[in-house]
Amino acid sequence: MFSRLSNLLIWSVTLFLASNSMGSLSVEEAVQKRIKMFKSSQTNIKELSKFIRSGDINASSYLVDFHVRWSEEMLLVFPAGSEASTSNGSDASSDIWRDTTGFKKQVAQYNLSSIALREALKSKNIIEINETFEGLVESCKSCHKQFRN
Ligand code: HEC
Secondary structure (H helix, E strand, C coil): CHHHHHHHHHHHHHHHHHHHHCCCCCHHHHHHHHHHHHHHHHHHHHHHHHHHHHCCHHHHHHHHHHHHHHHHHHHHHCCCCCCCCCCCCCCECCHHHHCHHHHHHHHHHHHHHHHHHHHHHHHCCHHHHHHHHHHHHHHHHHHHHHHEC
């Protein structure tokens, strides 16, 4: 189970990085890529919650690395002109480009939250692990509230 999941995640992260290094993404590609990454992120959070409850620190740490990485790359897939339209299947609010500073703050909070959970997993302190996991989930919700239609 774990190795199948890892392969899936490694594949999606590799795909993401590989296409970036091939040059800048078109607006349409960026929209498709971010939707795919957000879907993986959702699946990841569900698995992470299970692994944390079962006390599997190694599997949890592996899954958290996805969030650290994705939070570092996220801004690349929000190019100008990629907000939700009737044809592109996106739910991205135009506020992302109206309030760039606010959006960057949310991305930074997501990054800090994922790093905090990674550190808590190293400490193996259950209370800290649970609190920082809640913080990570909160960083998703907080950004959605402000920047997702
Ligand atoms: C900095 C802002 C931000 C953060 C942090 C964030 N999201 Fe999102 N999320 C968005 C935006 C914007 C969209 C809409 C993207 C689009 O449709 O173009 C979205 C879309 C989604 C979607 C819908 C994808 C689809 O099927 O269309 C899911 C699921 C999702 N996010 C999960 C998460 C999870 C889980 C986290 C936290 C681990 C998270 N997001 C963190 C901004 C964020």
